[in-house]
Amino acid sequence: xxxxxxxxxxxxxxxxxxxxxxxxxxxxxxxxxxxxxxxxxxxxxxxxxxxxxxxxxxxxxxxxxxxxxxxxxxxxxxxxxxxxxxxxxxxxxxxxxxxxxxxxxxxxxxxxxxxxxxxxxxxxxxxxxxxxxxxxxxxxxxxxxxxxxxxxxxxxxxxxxxxxxxxxxxxxxxxxxxxxxxxxxxxxxxxxxxxxxxxxxxxxxxxxxxxxxxxxxxxxxxxxxxxxxxxxxxxxxxxxxxxxxxxxxxxxxxxxxxxxxxxxxxxxxxxxxxxxxxxxxxxxxxxxxxxxxxxxxxxxxxxxxxxxxxxxxxxxxxxxxxxxxxxxxxxxxxxxxxxxxxxxxxxxxxxxxxxxxxxxxxxxxxxxxxxxxxxxxxxxxxxxx
Numbered sequence: 001x002x003x004x005x006x007x008x009x010x011x012x013x014x015x016x017x018x019x020x021x022x023x024x025x026x027x028x029x030x031x032x033x034x035x036x037x038x039x040x041x042x043x044x045x046x047x048x049x050x051x052x053x054x055x056x057x058x059x060x061x062x063x064x065x066x067x068x069x070x071x072x073x074x075x076x077x078x079x080x081x082x083x084x085x086x087x088x089x090x091x092x093x094x095x096x097x098x099x100x101x102x103x104x105x106x107x108x109x110x111x112x113x114x115x116x117x118x119x120x121x122x123x124x125x126x127x128x129x130x131x132x133x134x135x136x137x138x139x140x141x142x143x144x145x146x147x148x149x150x151x152x153x154x155x156x157x158x159x160x161x162x163x164x165x166x167x168x169x170x171x172x173x174x175x176x177x178x179x180x181x182x183x184x185x186x187x188x189x190x191x192x193x194x195x196x197x198x199x200x201x202x203x204x205x206x207x208x209x210x211x212x213x214x215x216x217x218x219x220x221x222x223x224x225x226x227x228x229x230x231x232x233x234x235x236x237x238x239x240x241x242x243x244x245x246x247x248x249x250x251x252x253x254x255x256x257x258x259x260x261x262x263x264x265x266x267x268x269x270x271x272x273x274x275x276x277x278x279x280x281x282x283x284x285x286x287x288x289x290x291x292x293x294x295x296x297x298x299x300x301x302x303x304x305x306x307x308x309x310x311x312x313x314x315x316x317x318x319x320x321x322x323x324x325x326x327x328x329x330x331x332x333x334x335x336x337x338x339x340x341x342x343x344x345x346x347x348x349x350x351x352x353x354x355x356x357x358x359x360x361x362x363x364x365x366x367x368x369x370x371x372x373x374x375x376x377x378x379x380x381x382x383x384x385x
Contacts, residue, residue: 014111077293102288102320115286137163211343215281270357
């Protein structure tokens with residue numbers, strides 16, 4: 001909006017679509033879409049109430065209120081991530097400034113998206129579970145899941161004796177919220193969402209625009225040059241590959257949890273969120289706001305304990321500074337392989353950071369975290385490390 005000028009800027013299409021769809025509690029999925037279930041209002045039924053309340057306001061006011069809520073969530077997430085990252089206050093501050101500069105944060109705000117809120121609920125759930133507050137963890141997962149489905153993978157990190165009460169709390173909170181949501185969302189909407197909309201959306205992607213396995217594969221199959229700005233079917237082999245990669249990422253997160261004796265729950269969560277992004281068929285640039293905790297944690301650790309790993313983390317951070325729609329220079333755009341790499345860079349960054357996170361967890365790694373931050377900014381051992 002600043003770029004276009006305050007007098008000429010218009011609210012983004014994404015937010016206007018949410019307001020249009022949620023204004024009708026009866027047919028939110030049937031209006032404001034262009035003959036495709038992949039577009040239009042595509043959030044779970046319980047979330048309709050949030051968007052519906054905003055839709056009752058003048059749209060400019062609704063956008064400002066939504067932005068204020070999102071900013072509050074971002075501040076809460078940043079505070080929690082810093083608190084869970086074992087580095088000094090100085091390193092955490094520098095890393096926070098860098099993480100806030102990544103493009104997915106700005107584009108998520110500009111589009112009126114909810115990705116920052118979803119990320120905050122995910123971080124909060126892991127934080128509460130790590131501090132023996134299972135009820136709070138369950139509520140955080142339920143709120144995040146019914147806003148957008150990504151937090152649905154978080155409870156796999158609760159599958160141990162100490163955190164298992166959070167699994168029970170998550171199941172109860174998720175079911176209770178679904179029942180309460182029947183006050184404004186009919187059972188037919190649940191059926192339409194899970195039996196029609198979601199399966200349909202999982203079978204399509206946008207080549208060169210979606211930063212995911214499916215998007216990258218479809219772009220390469222189309223020749224690897226210009227992105228294709230319409231949805232195309234995903235071949236069954238790629239669908240199966242994406243699902244296998246999701247299972248593999250979940251196993252890697254559990255392996256990380258075991259390697260670190262569950263003393264670095266934030267990093268285990270980061271592996272889950274990065275995997276969910278890479279394997280989803282339609283992960284747009286602003287969805288990668290879910291990488292904020294991973295970028296912040298990795299930058300902080302790289303600054304705190306400089307090592308050759310810095311040469312990996314910094315380029316990944318730099319790649320996320322450019323908005324996903326940024327086109328490569330002409331000499332690169334004419335080379336299909338380079339074009340595929342540039343257009344899909346967010347997914348490649350997520351995969352690389354998963355590797356970095358796992359490497360830091362190895363027992364012999366000099367970067368393995370074994371400290372926590374005292375209030376004076378100095379480092380102290382984590383209990384049990």
